[in-house]
Amino acid sequence: MIHNVIAMSLLIRNGLLITPRRVLRADVKIVNGVITEMGVGLSTSGVDEVIDASGMLVLPGVIDEHVHMREPGLEYKDDFTHGTRAALKGGVTTVIEHPNTLPPVEDPGKLASKARPLESKAYVDYALLGVLHDGNIHLFEDIVAAGAVGFKIFMGPTTGNIPPPSDSSLYEALSKSGRTGVTIAFHAEDHSLVTYFTEKVKAGGGMDPWLHIEARPPITEEYSIVKIATIAKQTHGRVLIVHISSIEALEAVRKARSEGVEIYGETCPHYLVLDKVDYQKHGSLIKVNPPIRGGIHRERLLEAVGNGLIDTLGSDHAPHTPEEKKRDIWSAASGIPGVQTLLPIMLDLALRNVFPLTRVPALLSENPAKLWGLWPRKGSIDIGFDGDLVVVDPGGETVVTEEWLEYKYKLSPYIGWRLKGRIRYAILRGMVIYRDGVITDKPVGKWIRPVKL
Template structure:
């Protein structure tokens, strides 16, 4: 099957060029002179459009299995597809979590039956209790290992326990101490893997909760109960652990300017550490609580305008390597709760791309930086750049076609997630993903699927190389 994408402007992290793109049997076969006469079985007219590498969302919680009342993989990947995402990286904290190789393989097989886009899987580190399983997860092709730093676990289900005061001591596994976390760094670093963490120091959070009397009445209470210092302290410690172990470390959903300063300084020192930004930290601040109420409750909390500006600066200078949605859905009933009772997390897998494209249209983000943080750098960070993230011969023909001028209105009721909610409901954005190709097939047009589900697992380059070596042997 030969597909020719014609008339568009190809956008990569290094620049833009008017060119046609020939795709053969699901891979990019060549970049051709625009308007040429290459033979093809199908032609895709991209006139007036920007042709990006297929966008990647590296931070999605689909809740599947175990919490499918909130979301499931079929809905989350469909929502991703309809937004212009072609690859999704699934977080491990379902029930049971992906904490060993057997669970990884079972989850991969189950998700391939329902996936609308290609996907990678994260593994989860508990601390000392599954240290021996981490090499097997990396060998299986886990794109990264996630540590929920400072969180206890339910002893039976391994679900995260956000408030240990609500659980009996015998029912939980205590958060790993610093020695156990250091061992996680050592094990993953020795295998060349990527470790990422939710960075909030538990003792500082407990102190913050005591300071507000354990009760959240106002948004300031939420900020005081989970102070910026909790993230700053965890990131600072992570940078030192990364320094001594050589382990690649990634700070997910970074929320504070000071944490970014630590990451920037550590990188200048040669420490392999990076940061992630999320749309809700980039586009909302504490001043927006009066308008959006508990709908903007996330952990770590959305902070001030200075933190927001620091995140944009970090995207510009490369300190932020990747942007992810941190899609963390809940039922509509749960979302109606107060700031104190509502669970933390926003729905974001279908709004990340239009929000970032809107910032591109406003001139805040160059198209090349969009290609970097939504595709190229993300693919490289998670070691899937042998297949994804770039427009280059031999890679998967994953493409997102964008009309930079088309406006649309985000309407929560029109989203494709299981529960149709969004803090951005009613926002008008400019810059729209109007079509997507997944491995050479047009799978989305104008925000709706136009092909059968065909998502499949993407393993890391190291895992694929190991598999190839075994096959040859």
């Protein structure tokens, strides 16, 4: 345990700063939680603590924009304490918590009653999304006023069984998004097509885990994205398509963007590093929605991460119990935990030159901060921003083991993986909350509301 984490001032010296546009050697000084000075050879006099980052990479703290920590209501799967400890060990200093908890975050009161109790449990900062469905579009502005950084709409069946919106509700929600500039994240799988294909494949009698791919083919994603984009084009809504898993979905986003729709794309590490053959080894463990398709889809997604067609990476951290995951492919729960391995996997890919290192802070910090109203407070190493940083040893290694993982249940397909790069420090608002394997003894995370510009 680390005691006395609250240093009034902290200087990180001689590190190589990785930003979306450049790589530079500079010191960073954080005073009272905020970055106050950057430059070469900053004075150490009067500084409470100095971290020597020689030979290290310094990145902005990661914002994992897509987590389901399961609290309140689903703590038997996992909880906010385990989830945010896992986050900080993985270099994530802010999480954006999705709204399909129990009760779902569908009105201002439920937002506040979810957000406040989490503050005593949060090891990292957190922001909350509200959910939109047919019954609550009229509360859009009130939920924002209560502190939501944005919304989620589920177009297809998912954990929590929130029904998809009617087309008119979708139009109304995207009109409000257009007027306010508030982002809506879409789980874009068409409900009726998913149901149709799933029933058809199940009726064939097969039980092979990879049949999950056939039960939710790319057209279910593409069709849903085209519908959302068509309405967003008319209403100027601000759209993020989360967990993109296929070429068809990528192409639908690219096309909508070329027509002037404000549409962004997220993918997740599991679509980049797992493949169809992994169903043989892991079975239902890697059942997620939309499915891990592998092959050419995986190749194109990796390209899209490198070339900017994909804007953000989220973990879609979605823990379940071993009993819920060990069932056959049709009855197993969908989702895997991933908040702790998000940055380690992305660093590994970048350090093996799959895409440039500068894409990591763009995808994991700057872009999510801008999408979710956290800019210019979080998401960049710059004067005036929160002192949220991660210090990484690029020559080190991260070995994923059950002991290393902080999840309640260690159900990760990455156990045994050796990844390039090792996180040495995680710093939240100038506080060293993680230091060489040791987590702070205090949950110092705060509820973050949108920055008013």
